[in-house]
Amino acid sequence: MRLGLRLPGALCLRTLPARQRPGSKVLCPLANRFNHTKRTAVLSMSDLFSKAERPNKRRRIVNSAVPDSAMAQGTGGQTPRVHLSSEEALLRRLLLDTVEHICLRQKNKVNGPDLVLRFTGGWVRDKLLGVDSQDIDVGISTMTGYDFGLALKEYLDIPEKLEKYKAHYPVHALKGIIGGLHKIAANPKKSKHLETTTIRVFGFDVDLVNLRKETYTDDSRNPQVEFGTAEEDALRRDATVNALFYNLHTDEVEDFTGRGLSDMESKLIRTPLAPYQTFKDDPLRVLRLIRFASRLGYTIDPDTETSMYNDDIKHSLKLKISQERIGIEIEKMLRGPDPLGSLEIINRLGLYDTIFSDHQSEATVDTSPWPVVYTLLNSILNDELNSGISHELRKSVKGFLVRDKDEKYRSWMIAALSPWAMVDVKNPLTEDEVKKMAPHPARVARDSLRCEKKLTTLLSVAITHYGLISDVKTAFVNGELNTCLADTRWKLAKLIRTLGADWRLCFIQAMLLDVMQGKAAELVLKDYLKMLQFLEEQNLLDVYNLRPLVNGRDMIAALNAKPGAWLTSALEITVEWQIRNPDRSDAEGAIDEAIRRREEFKQ
Incomplete structure (x- = not known):
């Protein structure tokens, strides 16, 4: 069954005209050549998609709020209307004009199948949810994306055509009318089975690709790919809600699976075809x-x-x-x-x-305590939730430890790999093993997920130093470090400097491991918050990048020594002196401390 949802215009389900069905012959199927008098069944937009239940967005968003015009209620009991933005309408007009240009260019050739353009996939789904996106995939019925892209550039190279857009559309929409045309070759090894052409038009990132059919065999994961119909292209997709098309010629959303719109209404994810074979x-x-x-x-x-x-x-x-x-x-x-x-x-x-498999180890991983980990992290990062833990406590911990989106992502990756971290906690690596291999979470991130080195290094540091973090935290909370302020400052500062710039995320890992071992979550957060507040009071949150008051040249001169490995230890002694004496900033005092303790390093 083929369903249509007019866009813009009254929201309706529609059986498409016969001349638009697969196999029909239309030389140049422009929008004004279609008959729109078919029977319709009216649906309420408010019944289909509730404004209050829109999802957060992954795609690049033009306007995070649903525009009033997107679901404007008509007068006299009319159904809500959905409108293309002015920029989307501009893009649609350009693409249809390009179709007409191609048709005129080929008017002396034997009539072939329709040249029909559709916006496909995520853009359609998001549009129905009130979300605008700058990323648009265009499905082309009878041409490759590259050939259509060449025709598009050829069309805009005609001076009077370009002037038409300049005359009829706002200047701000014409900034960089069209960017470079790039062909991305098929790459079956990465499951990119058909070449795609990308182009930037009117500020949109547009992918041009022909509709396709994929045929799989039992002995290969790489399908045979060929030109397909719109229905075949829809049925090959991963989910019905991602298989909706917007037909540029008819202003309608097409549901070739027959379930995409109803699944959006039911908030359901399912495959267009049998799920087992699909997977x-x-x-x-x-x-x-x-x-x-x-x-x-x-x-x-x-x-x-x-x-x-x-x-x-x-x-x-x-x-x-x-x-x-x-x-x-x-x-x-x-x-x-x-x-x-x-x-x-x-x-x-x-x-x-x-x-999350470790290809280098036969160790088994226990995921039974995992829910405690991701539930706690979620309650910290979403501090407005009613989680049973003090809102102010969670908000304070988050404020100290998770400051931006990247740290939030890496916190979630730490939580995802925490079951593997417990393997290392229960069976810690020896010093020799640490030198030869990374902890399990770092190996999984590196080998099974191909994460960036920045993340794998963080995981290694966090797991390797978990015992140290736990010991220092316990000693601080129990008052064992409070005998002398200078000593307390140095011991906590030394911990932060050992962990480095990502010490905050190392603390996240330590807290999650604590609760995985059965410690009460609220008590764990309170203990770490106490230590964090002390670090803030003593201005030690950024002590990991504190530079020595003394440079290497002056230290060498003061000790009348040759450069060597000893210099690093000597300079660290001056940093310790700075931390113990925050009210002093004279280099002479730091040098005197290094001279006094010169037996601690070899020259």
Whole structure:
């Protein structure tokens, strides 16, 4: 069944005109050549998509709020109307003009299939949810994206055509009318099975690609790809809500799966075709559906979930999909609006060992205490939640330790890998082993997710020094460091300097490991907050990058020595002196301290 949703205009379900169906012949199917008198069934936009239940956005957003015009209520009982933005309307007009240009250029050739353009996938879904996006995929029925892109540039190279846009549209919309045309080749190893052409038009990042059909075989994860119909292109997609198309010629949203609109109404994630075969063909779709479910706040269809935790599918996910692609999906989940939801689904479906596997170890990982970890982190990062832990306590801890989006993402990655961290806590590496291999979380991040070195280094530092962090925190809270302020300042400062710039995230890891071992979450937060407040009072939060008052040249001269490895230790003694004596800033005092303690380092 083919459904249409007019956009802009009254919201309706529509059976498309016969001349627009697959196999029909239209030389140049421009919007004004279609008959719009077919029977319609009216739906209420407020029934379909509630403004209050819009998801947070992953895509680049033009306007984070739903514009009033997007769901404007008509008068006299008319249904709500949905409008393209002025920039989207401008882009649509340009693309349709390009179709007409191509048709005129080929008017002497034998009539072929329709040249029909559609906005596809995520843009349509987000538009129905009231979200504007600068990223638009254009599905082309009978041309490659590159050929259409060349025709688009050719059209705008005609002076009078370009002037038409300058005359009829606001100047601000014409900034950089069109950017470079780039062809991205097919790369089956990364499951990019068809070439795509990208171009920047009117401020939009536009991907041009022909509609396609994918055929999989049992002995290969790489499909055979060929030109396809709009229905075939829709059915090959990962979820029904991602398979909606907006037909530029008819101003309608097309639902070739017959379930995309109803699944949006029901807030349901499911595959267009049988889920088992869908995941068998491309197991990465398992992770994509988890990501979309958490991002949109939707529920995964029970039959789809059953296939997601099937052992064959888990095996295929581990065997067929590259670590880079898995890592990209996990990062998108953890940077998205609901990392907690993603981790809960992964845990519920028993996918932890499949996704977060350590290829260098036969150690088994216990995920039974994992929910405590991600629940606590979520309560810290979303301090407005009613979690049973003091709101002010959680807000204060977050203010100290998680200052930006990147630290938030890395905190979630720490939580995701904490079950592996417990393996190291229970069986700590020896000093020799630490030199030869990284802790389990760092190895998993590096080998199974292909995370950046910055993150793997953080994980190594956090796990390796967990015992030190715990010991210093316990001693401080118990008053064992409070005999002398100078000593307390130095011992805490030394800890921060040992951990380095990411000490805050090391504290996050330590707190999560504490609760994994059964310690009460509120008590753990109180203990760390006490230490954090002391660091703030003593102006030691940034002590990790404190520079010595004395430079190396002056130290060498003062000790009348040759340069060597000793210099690092000598300068650190001067830093200790600075920390113990915050009211002094004279280099002479620091040098005197180094001279007094010169037996502690070899020259």
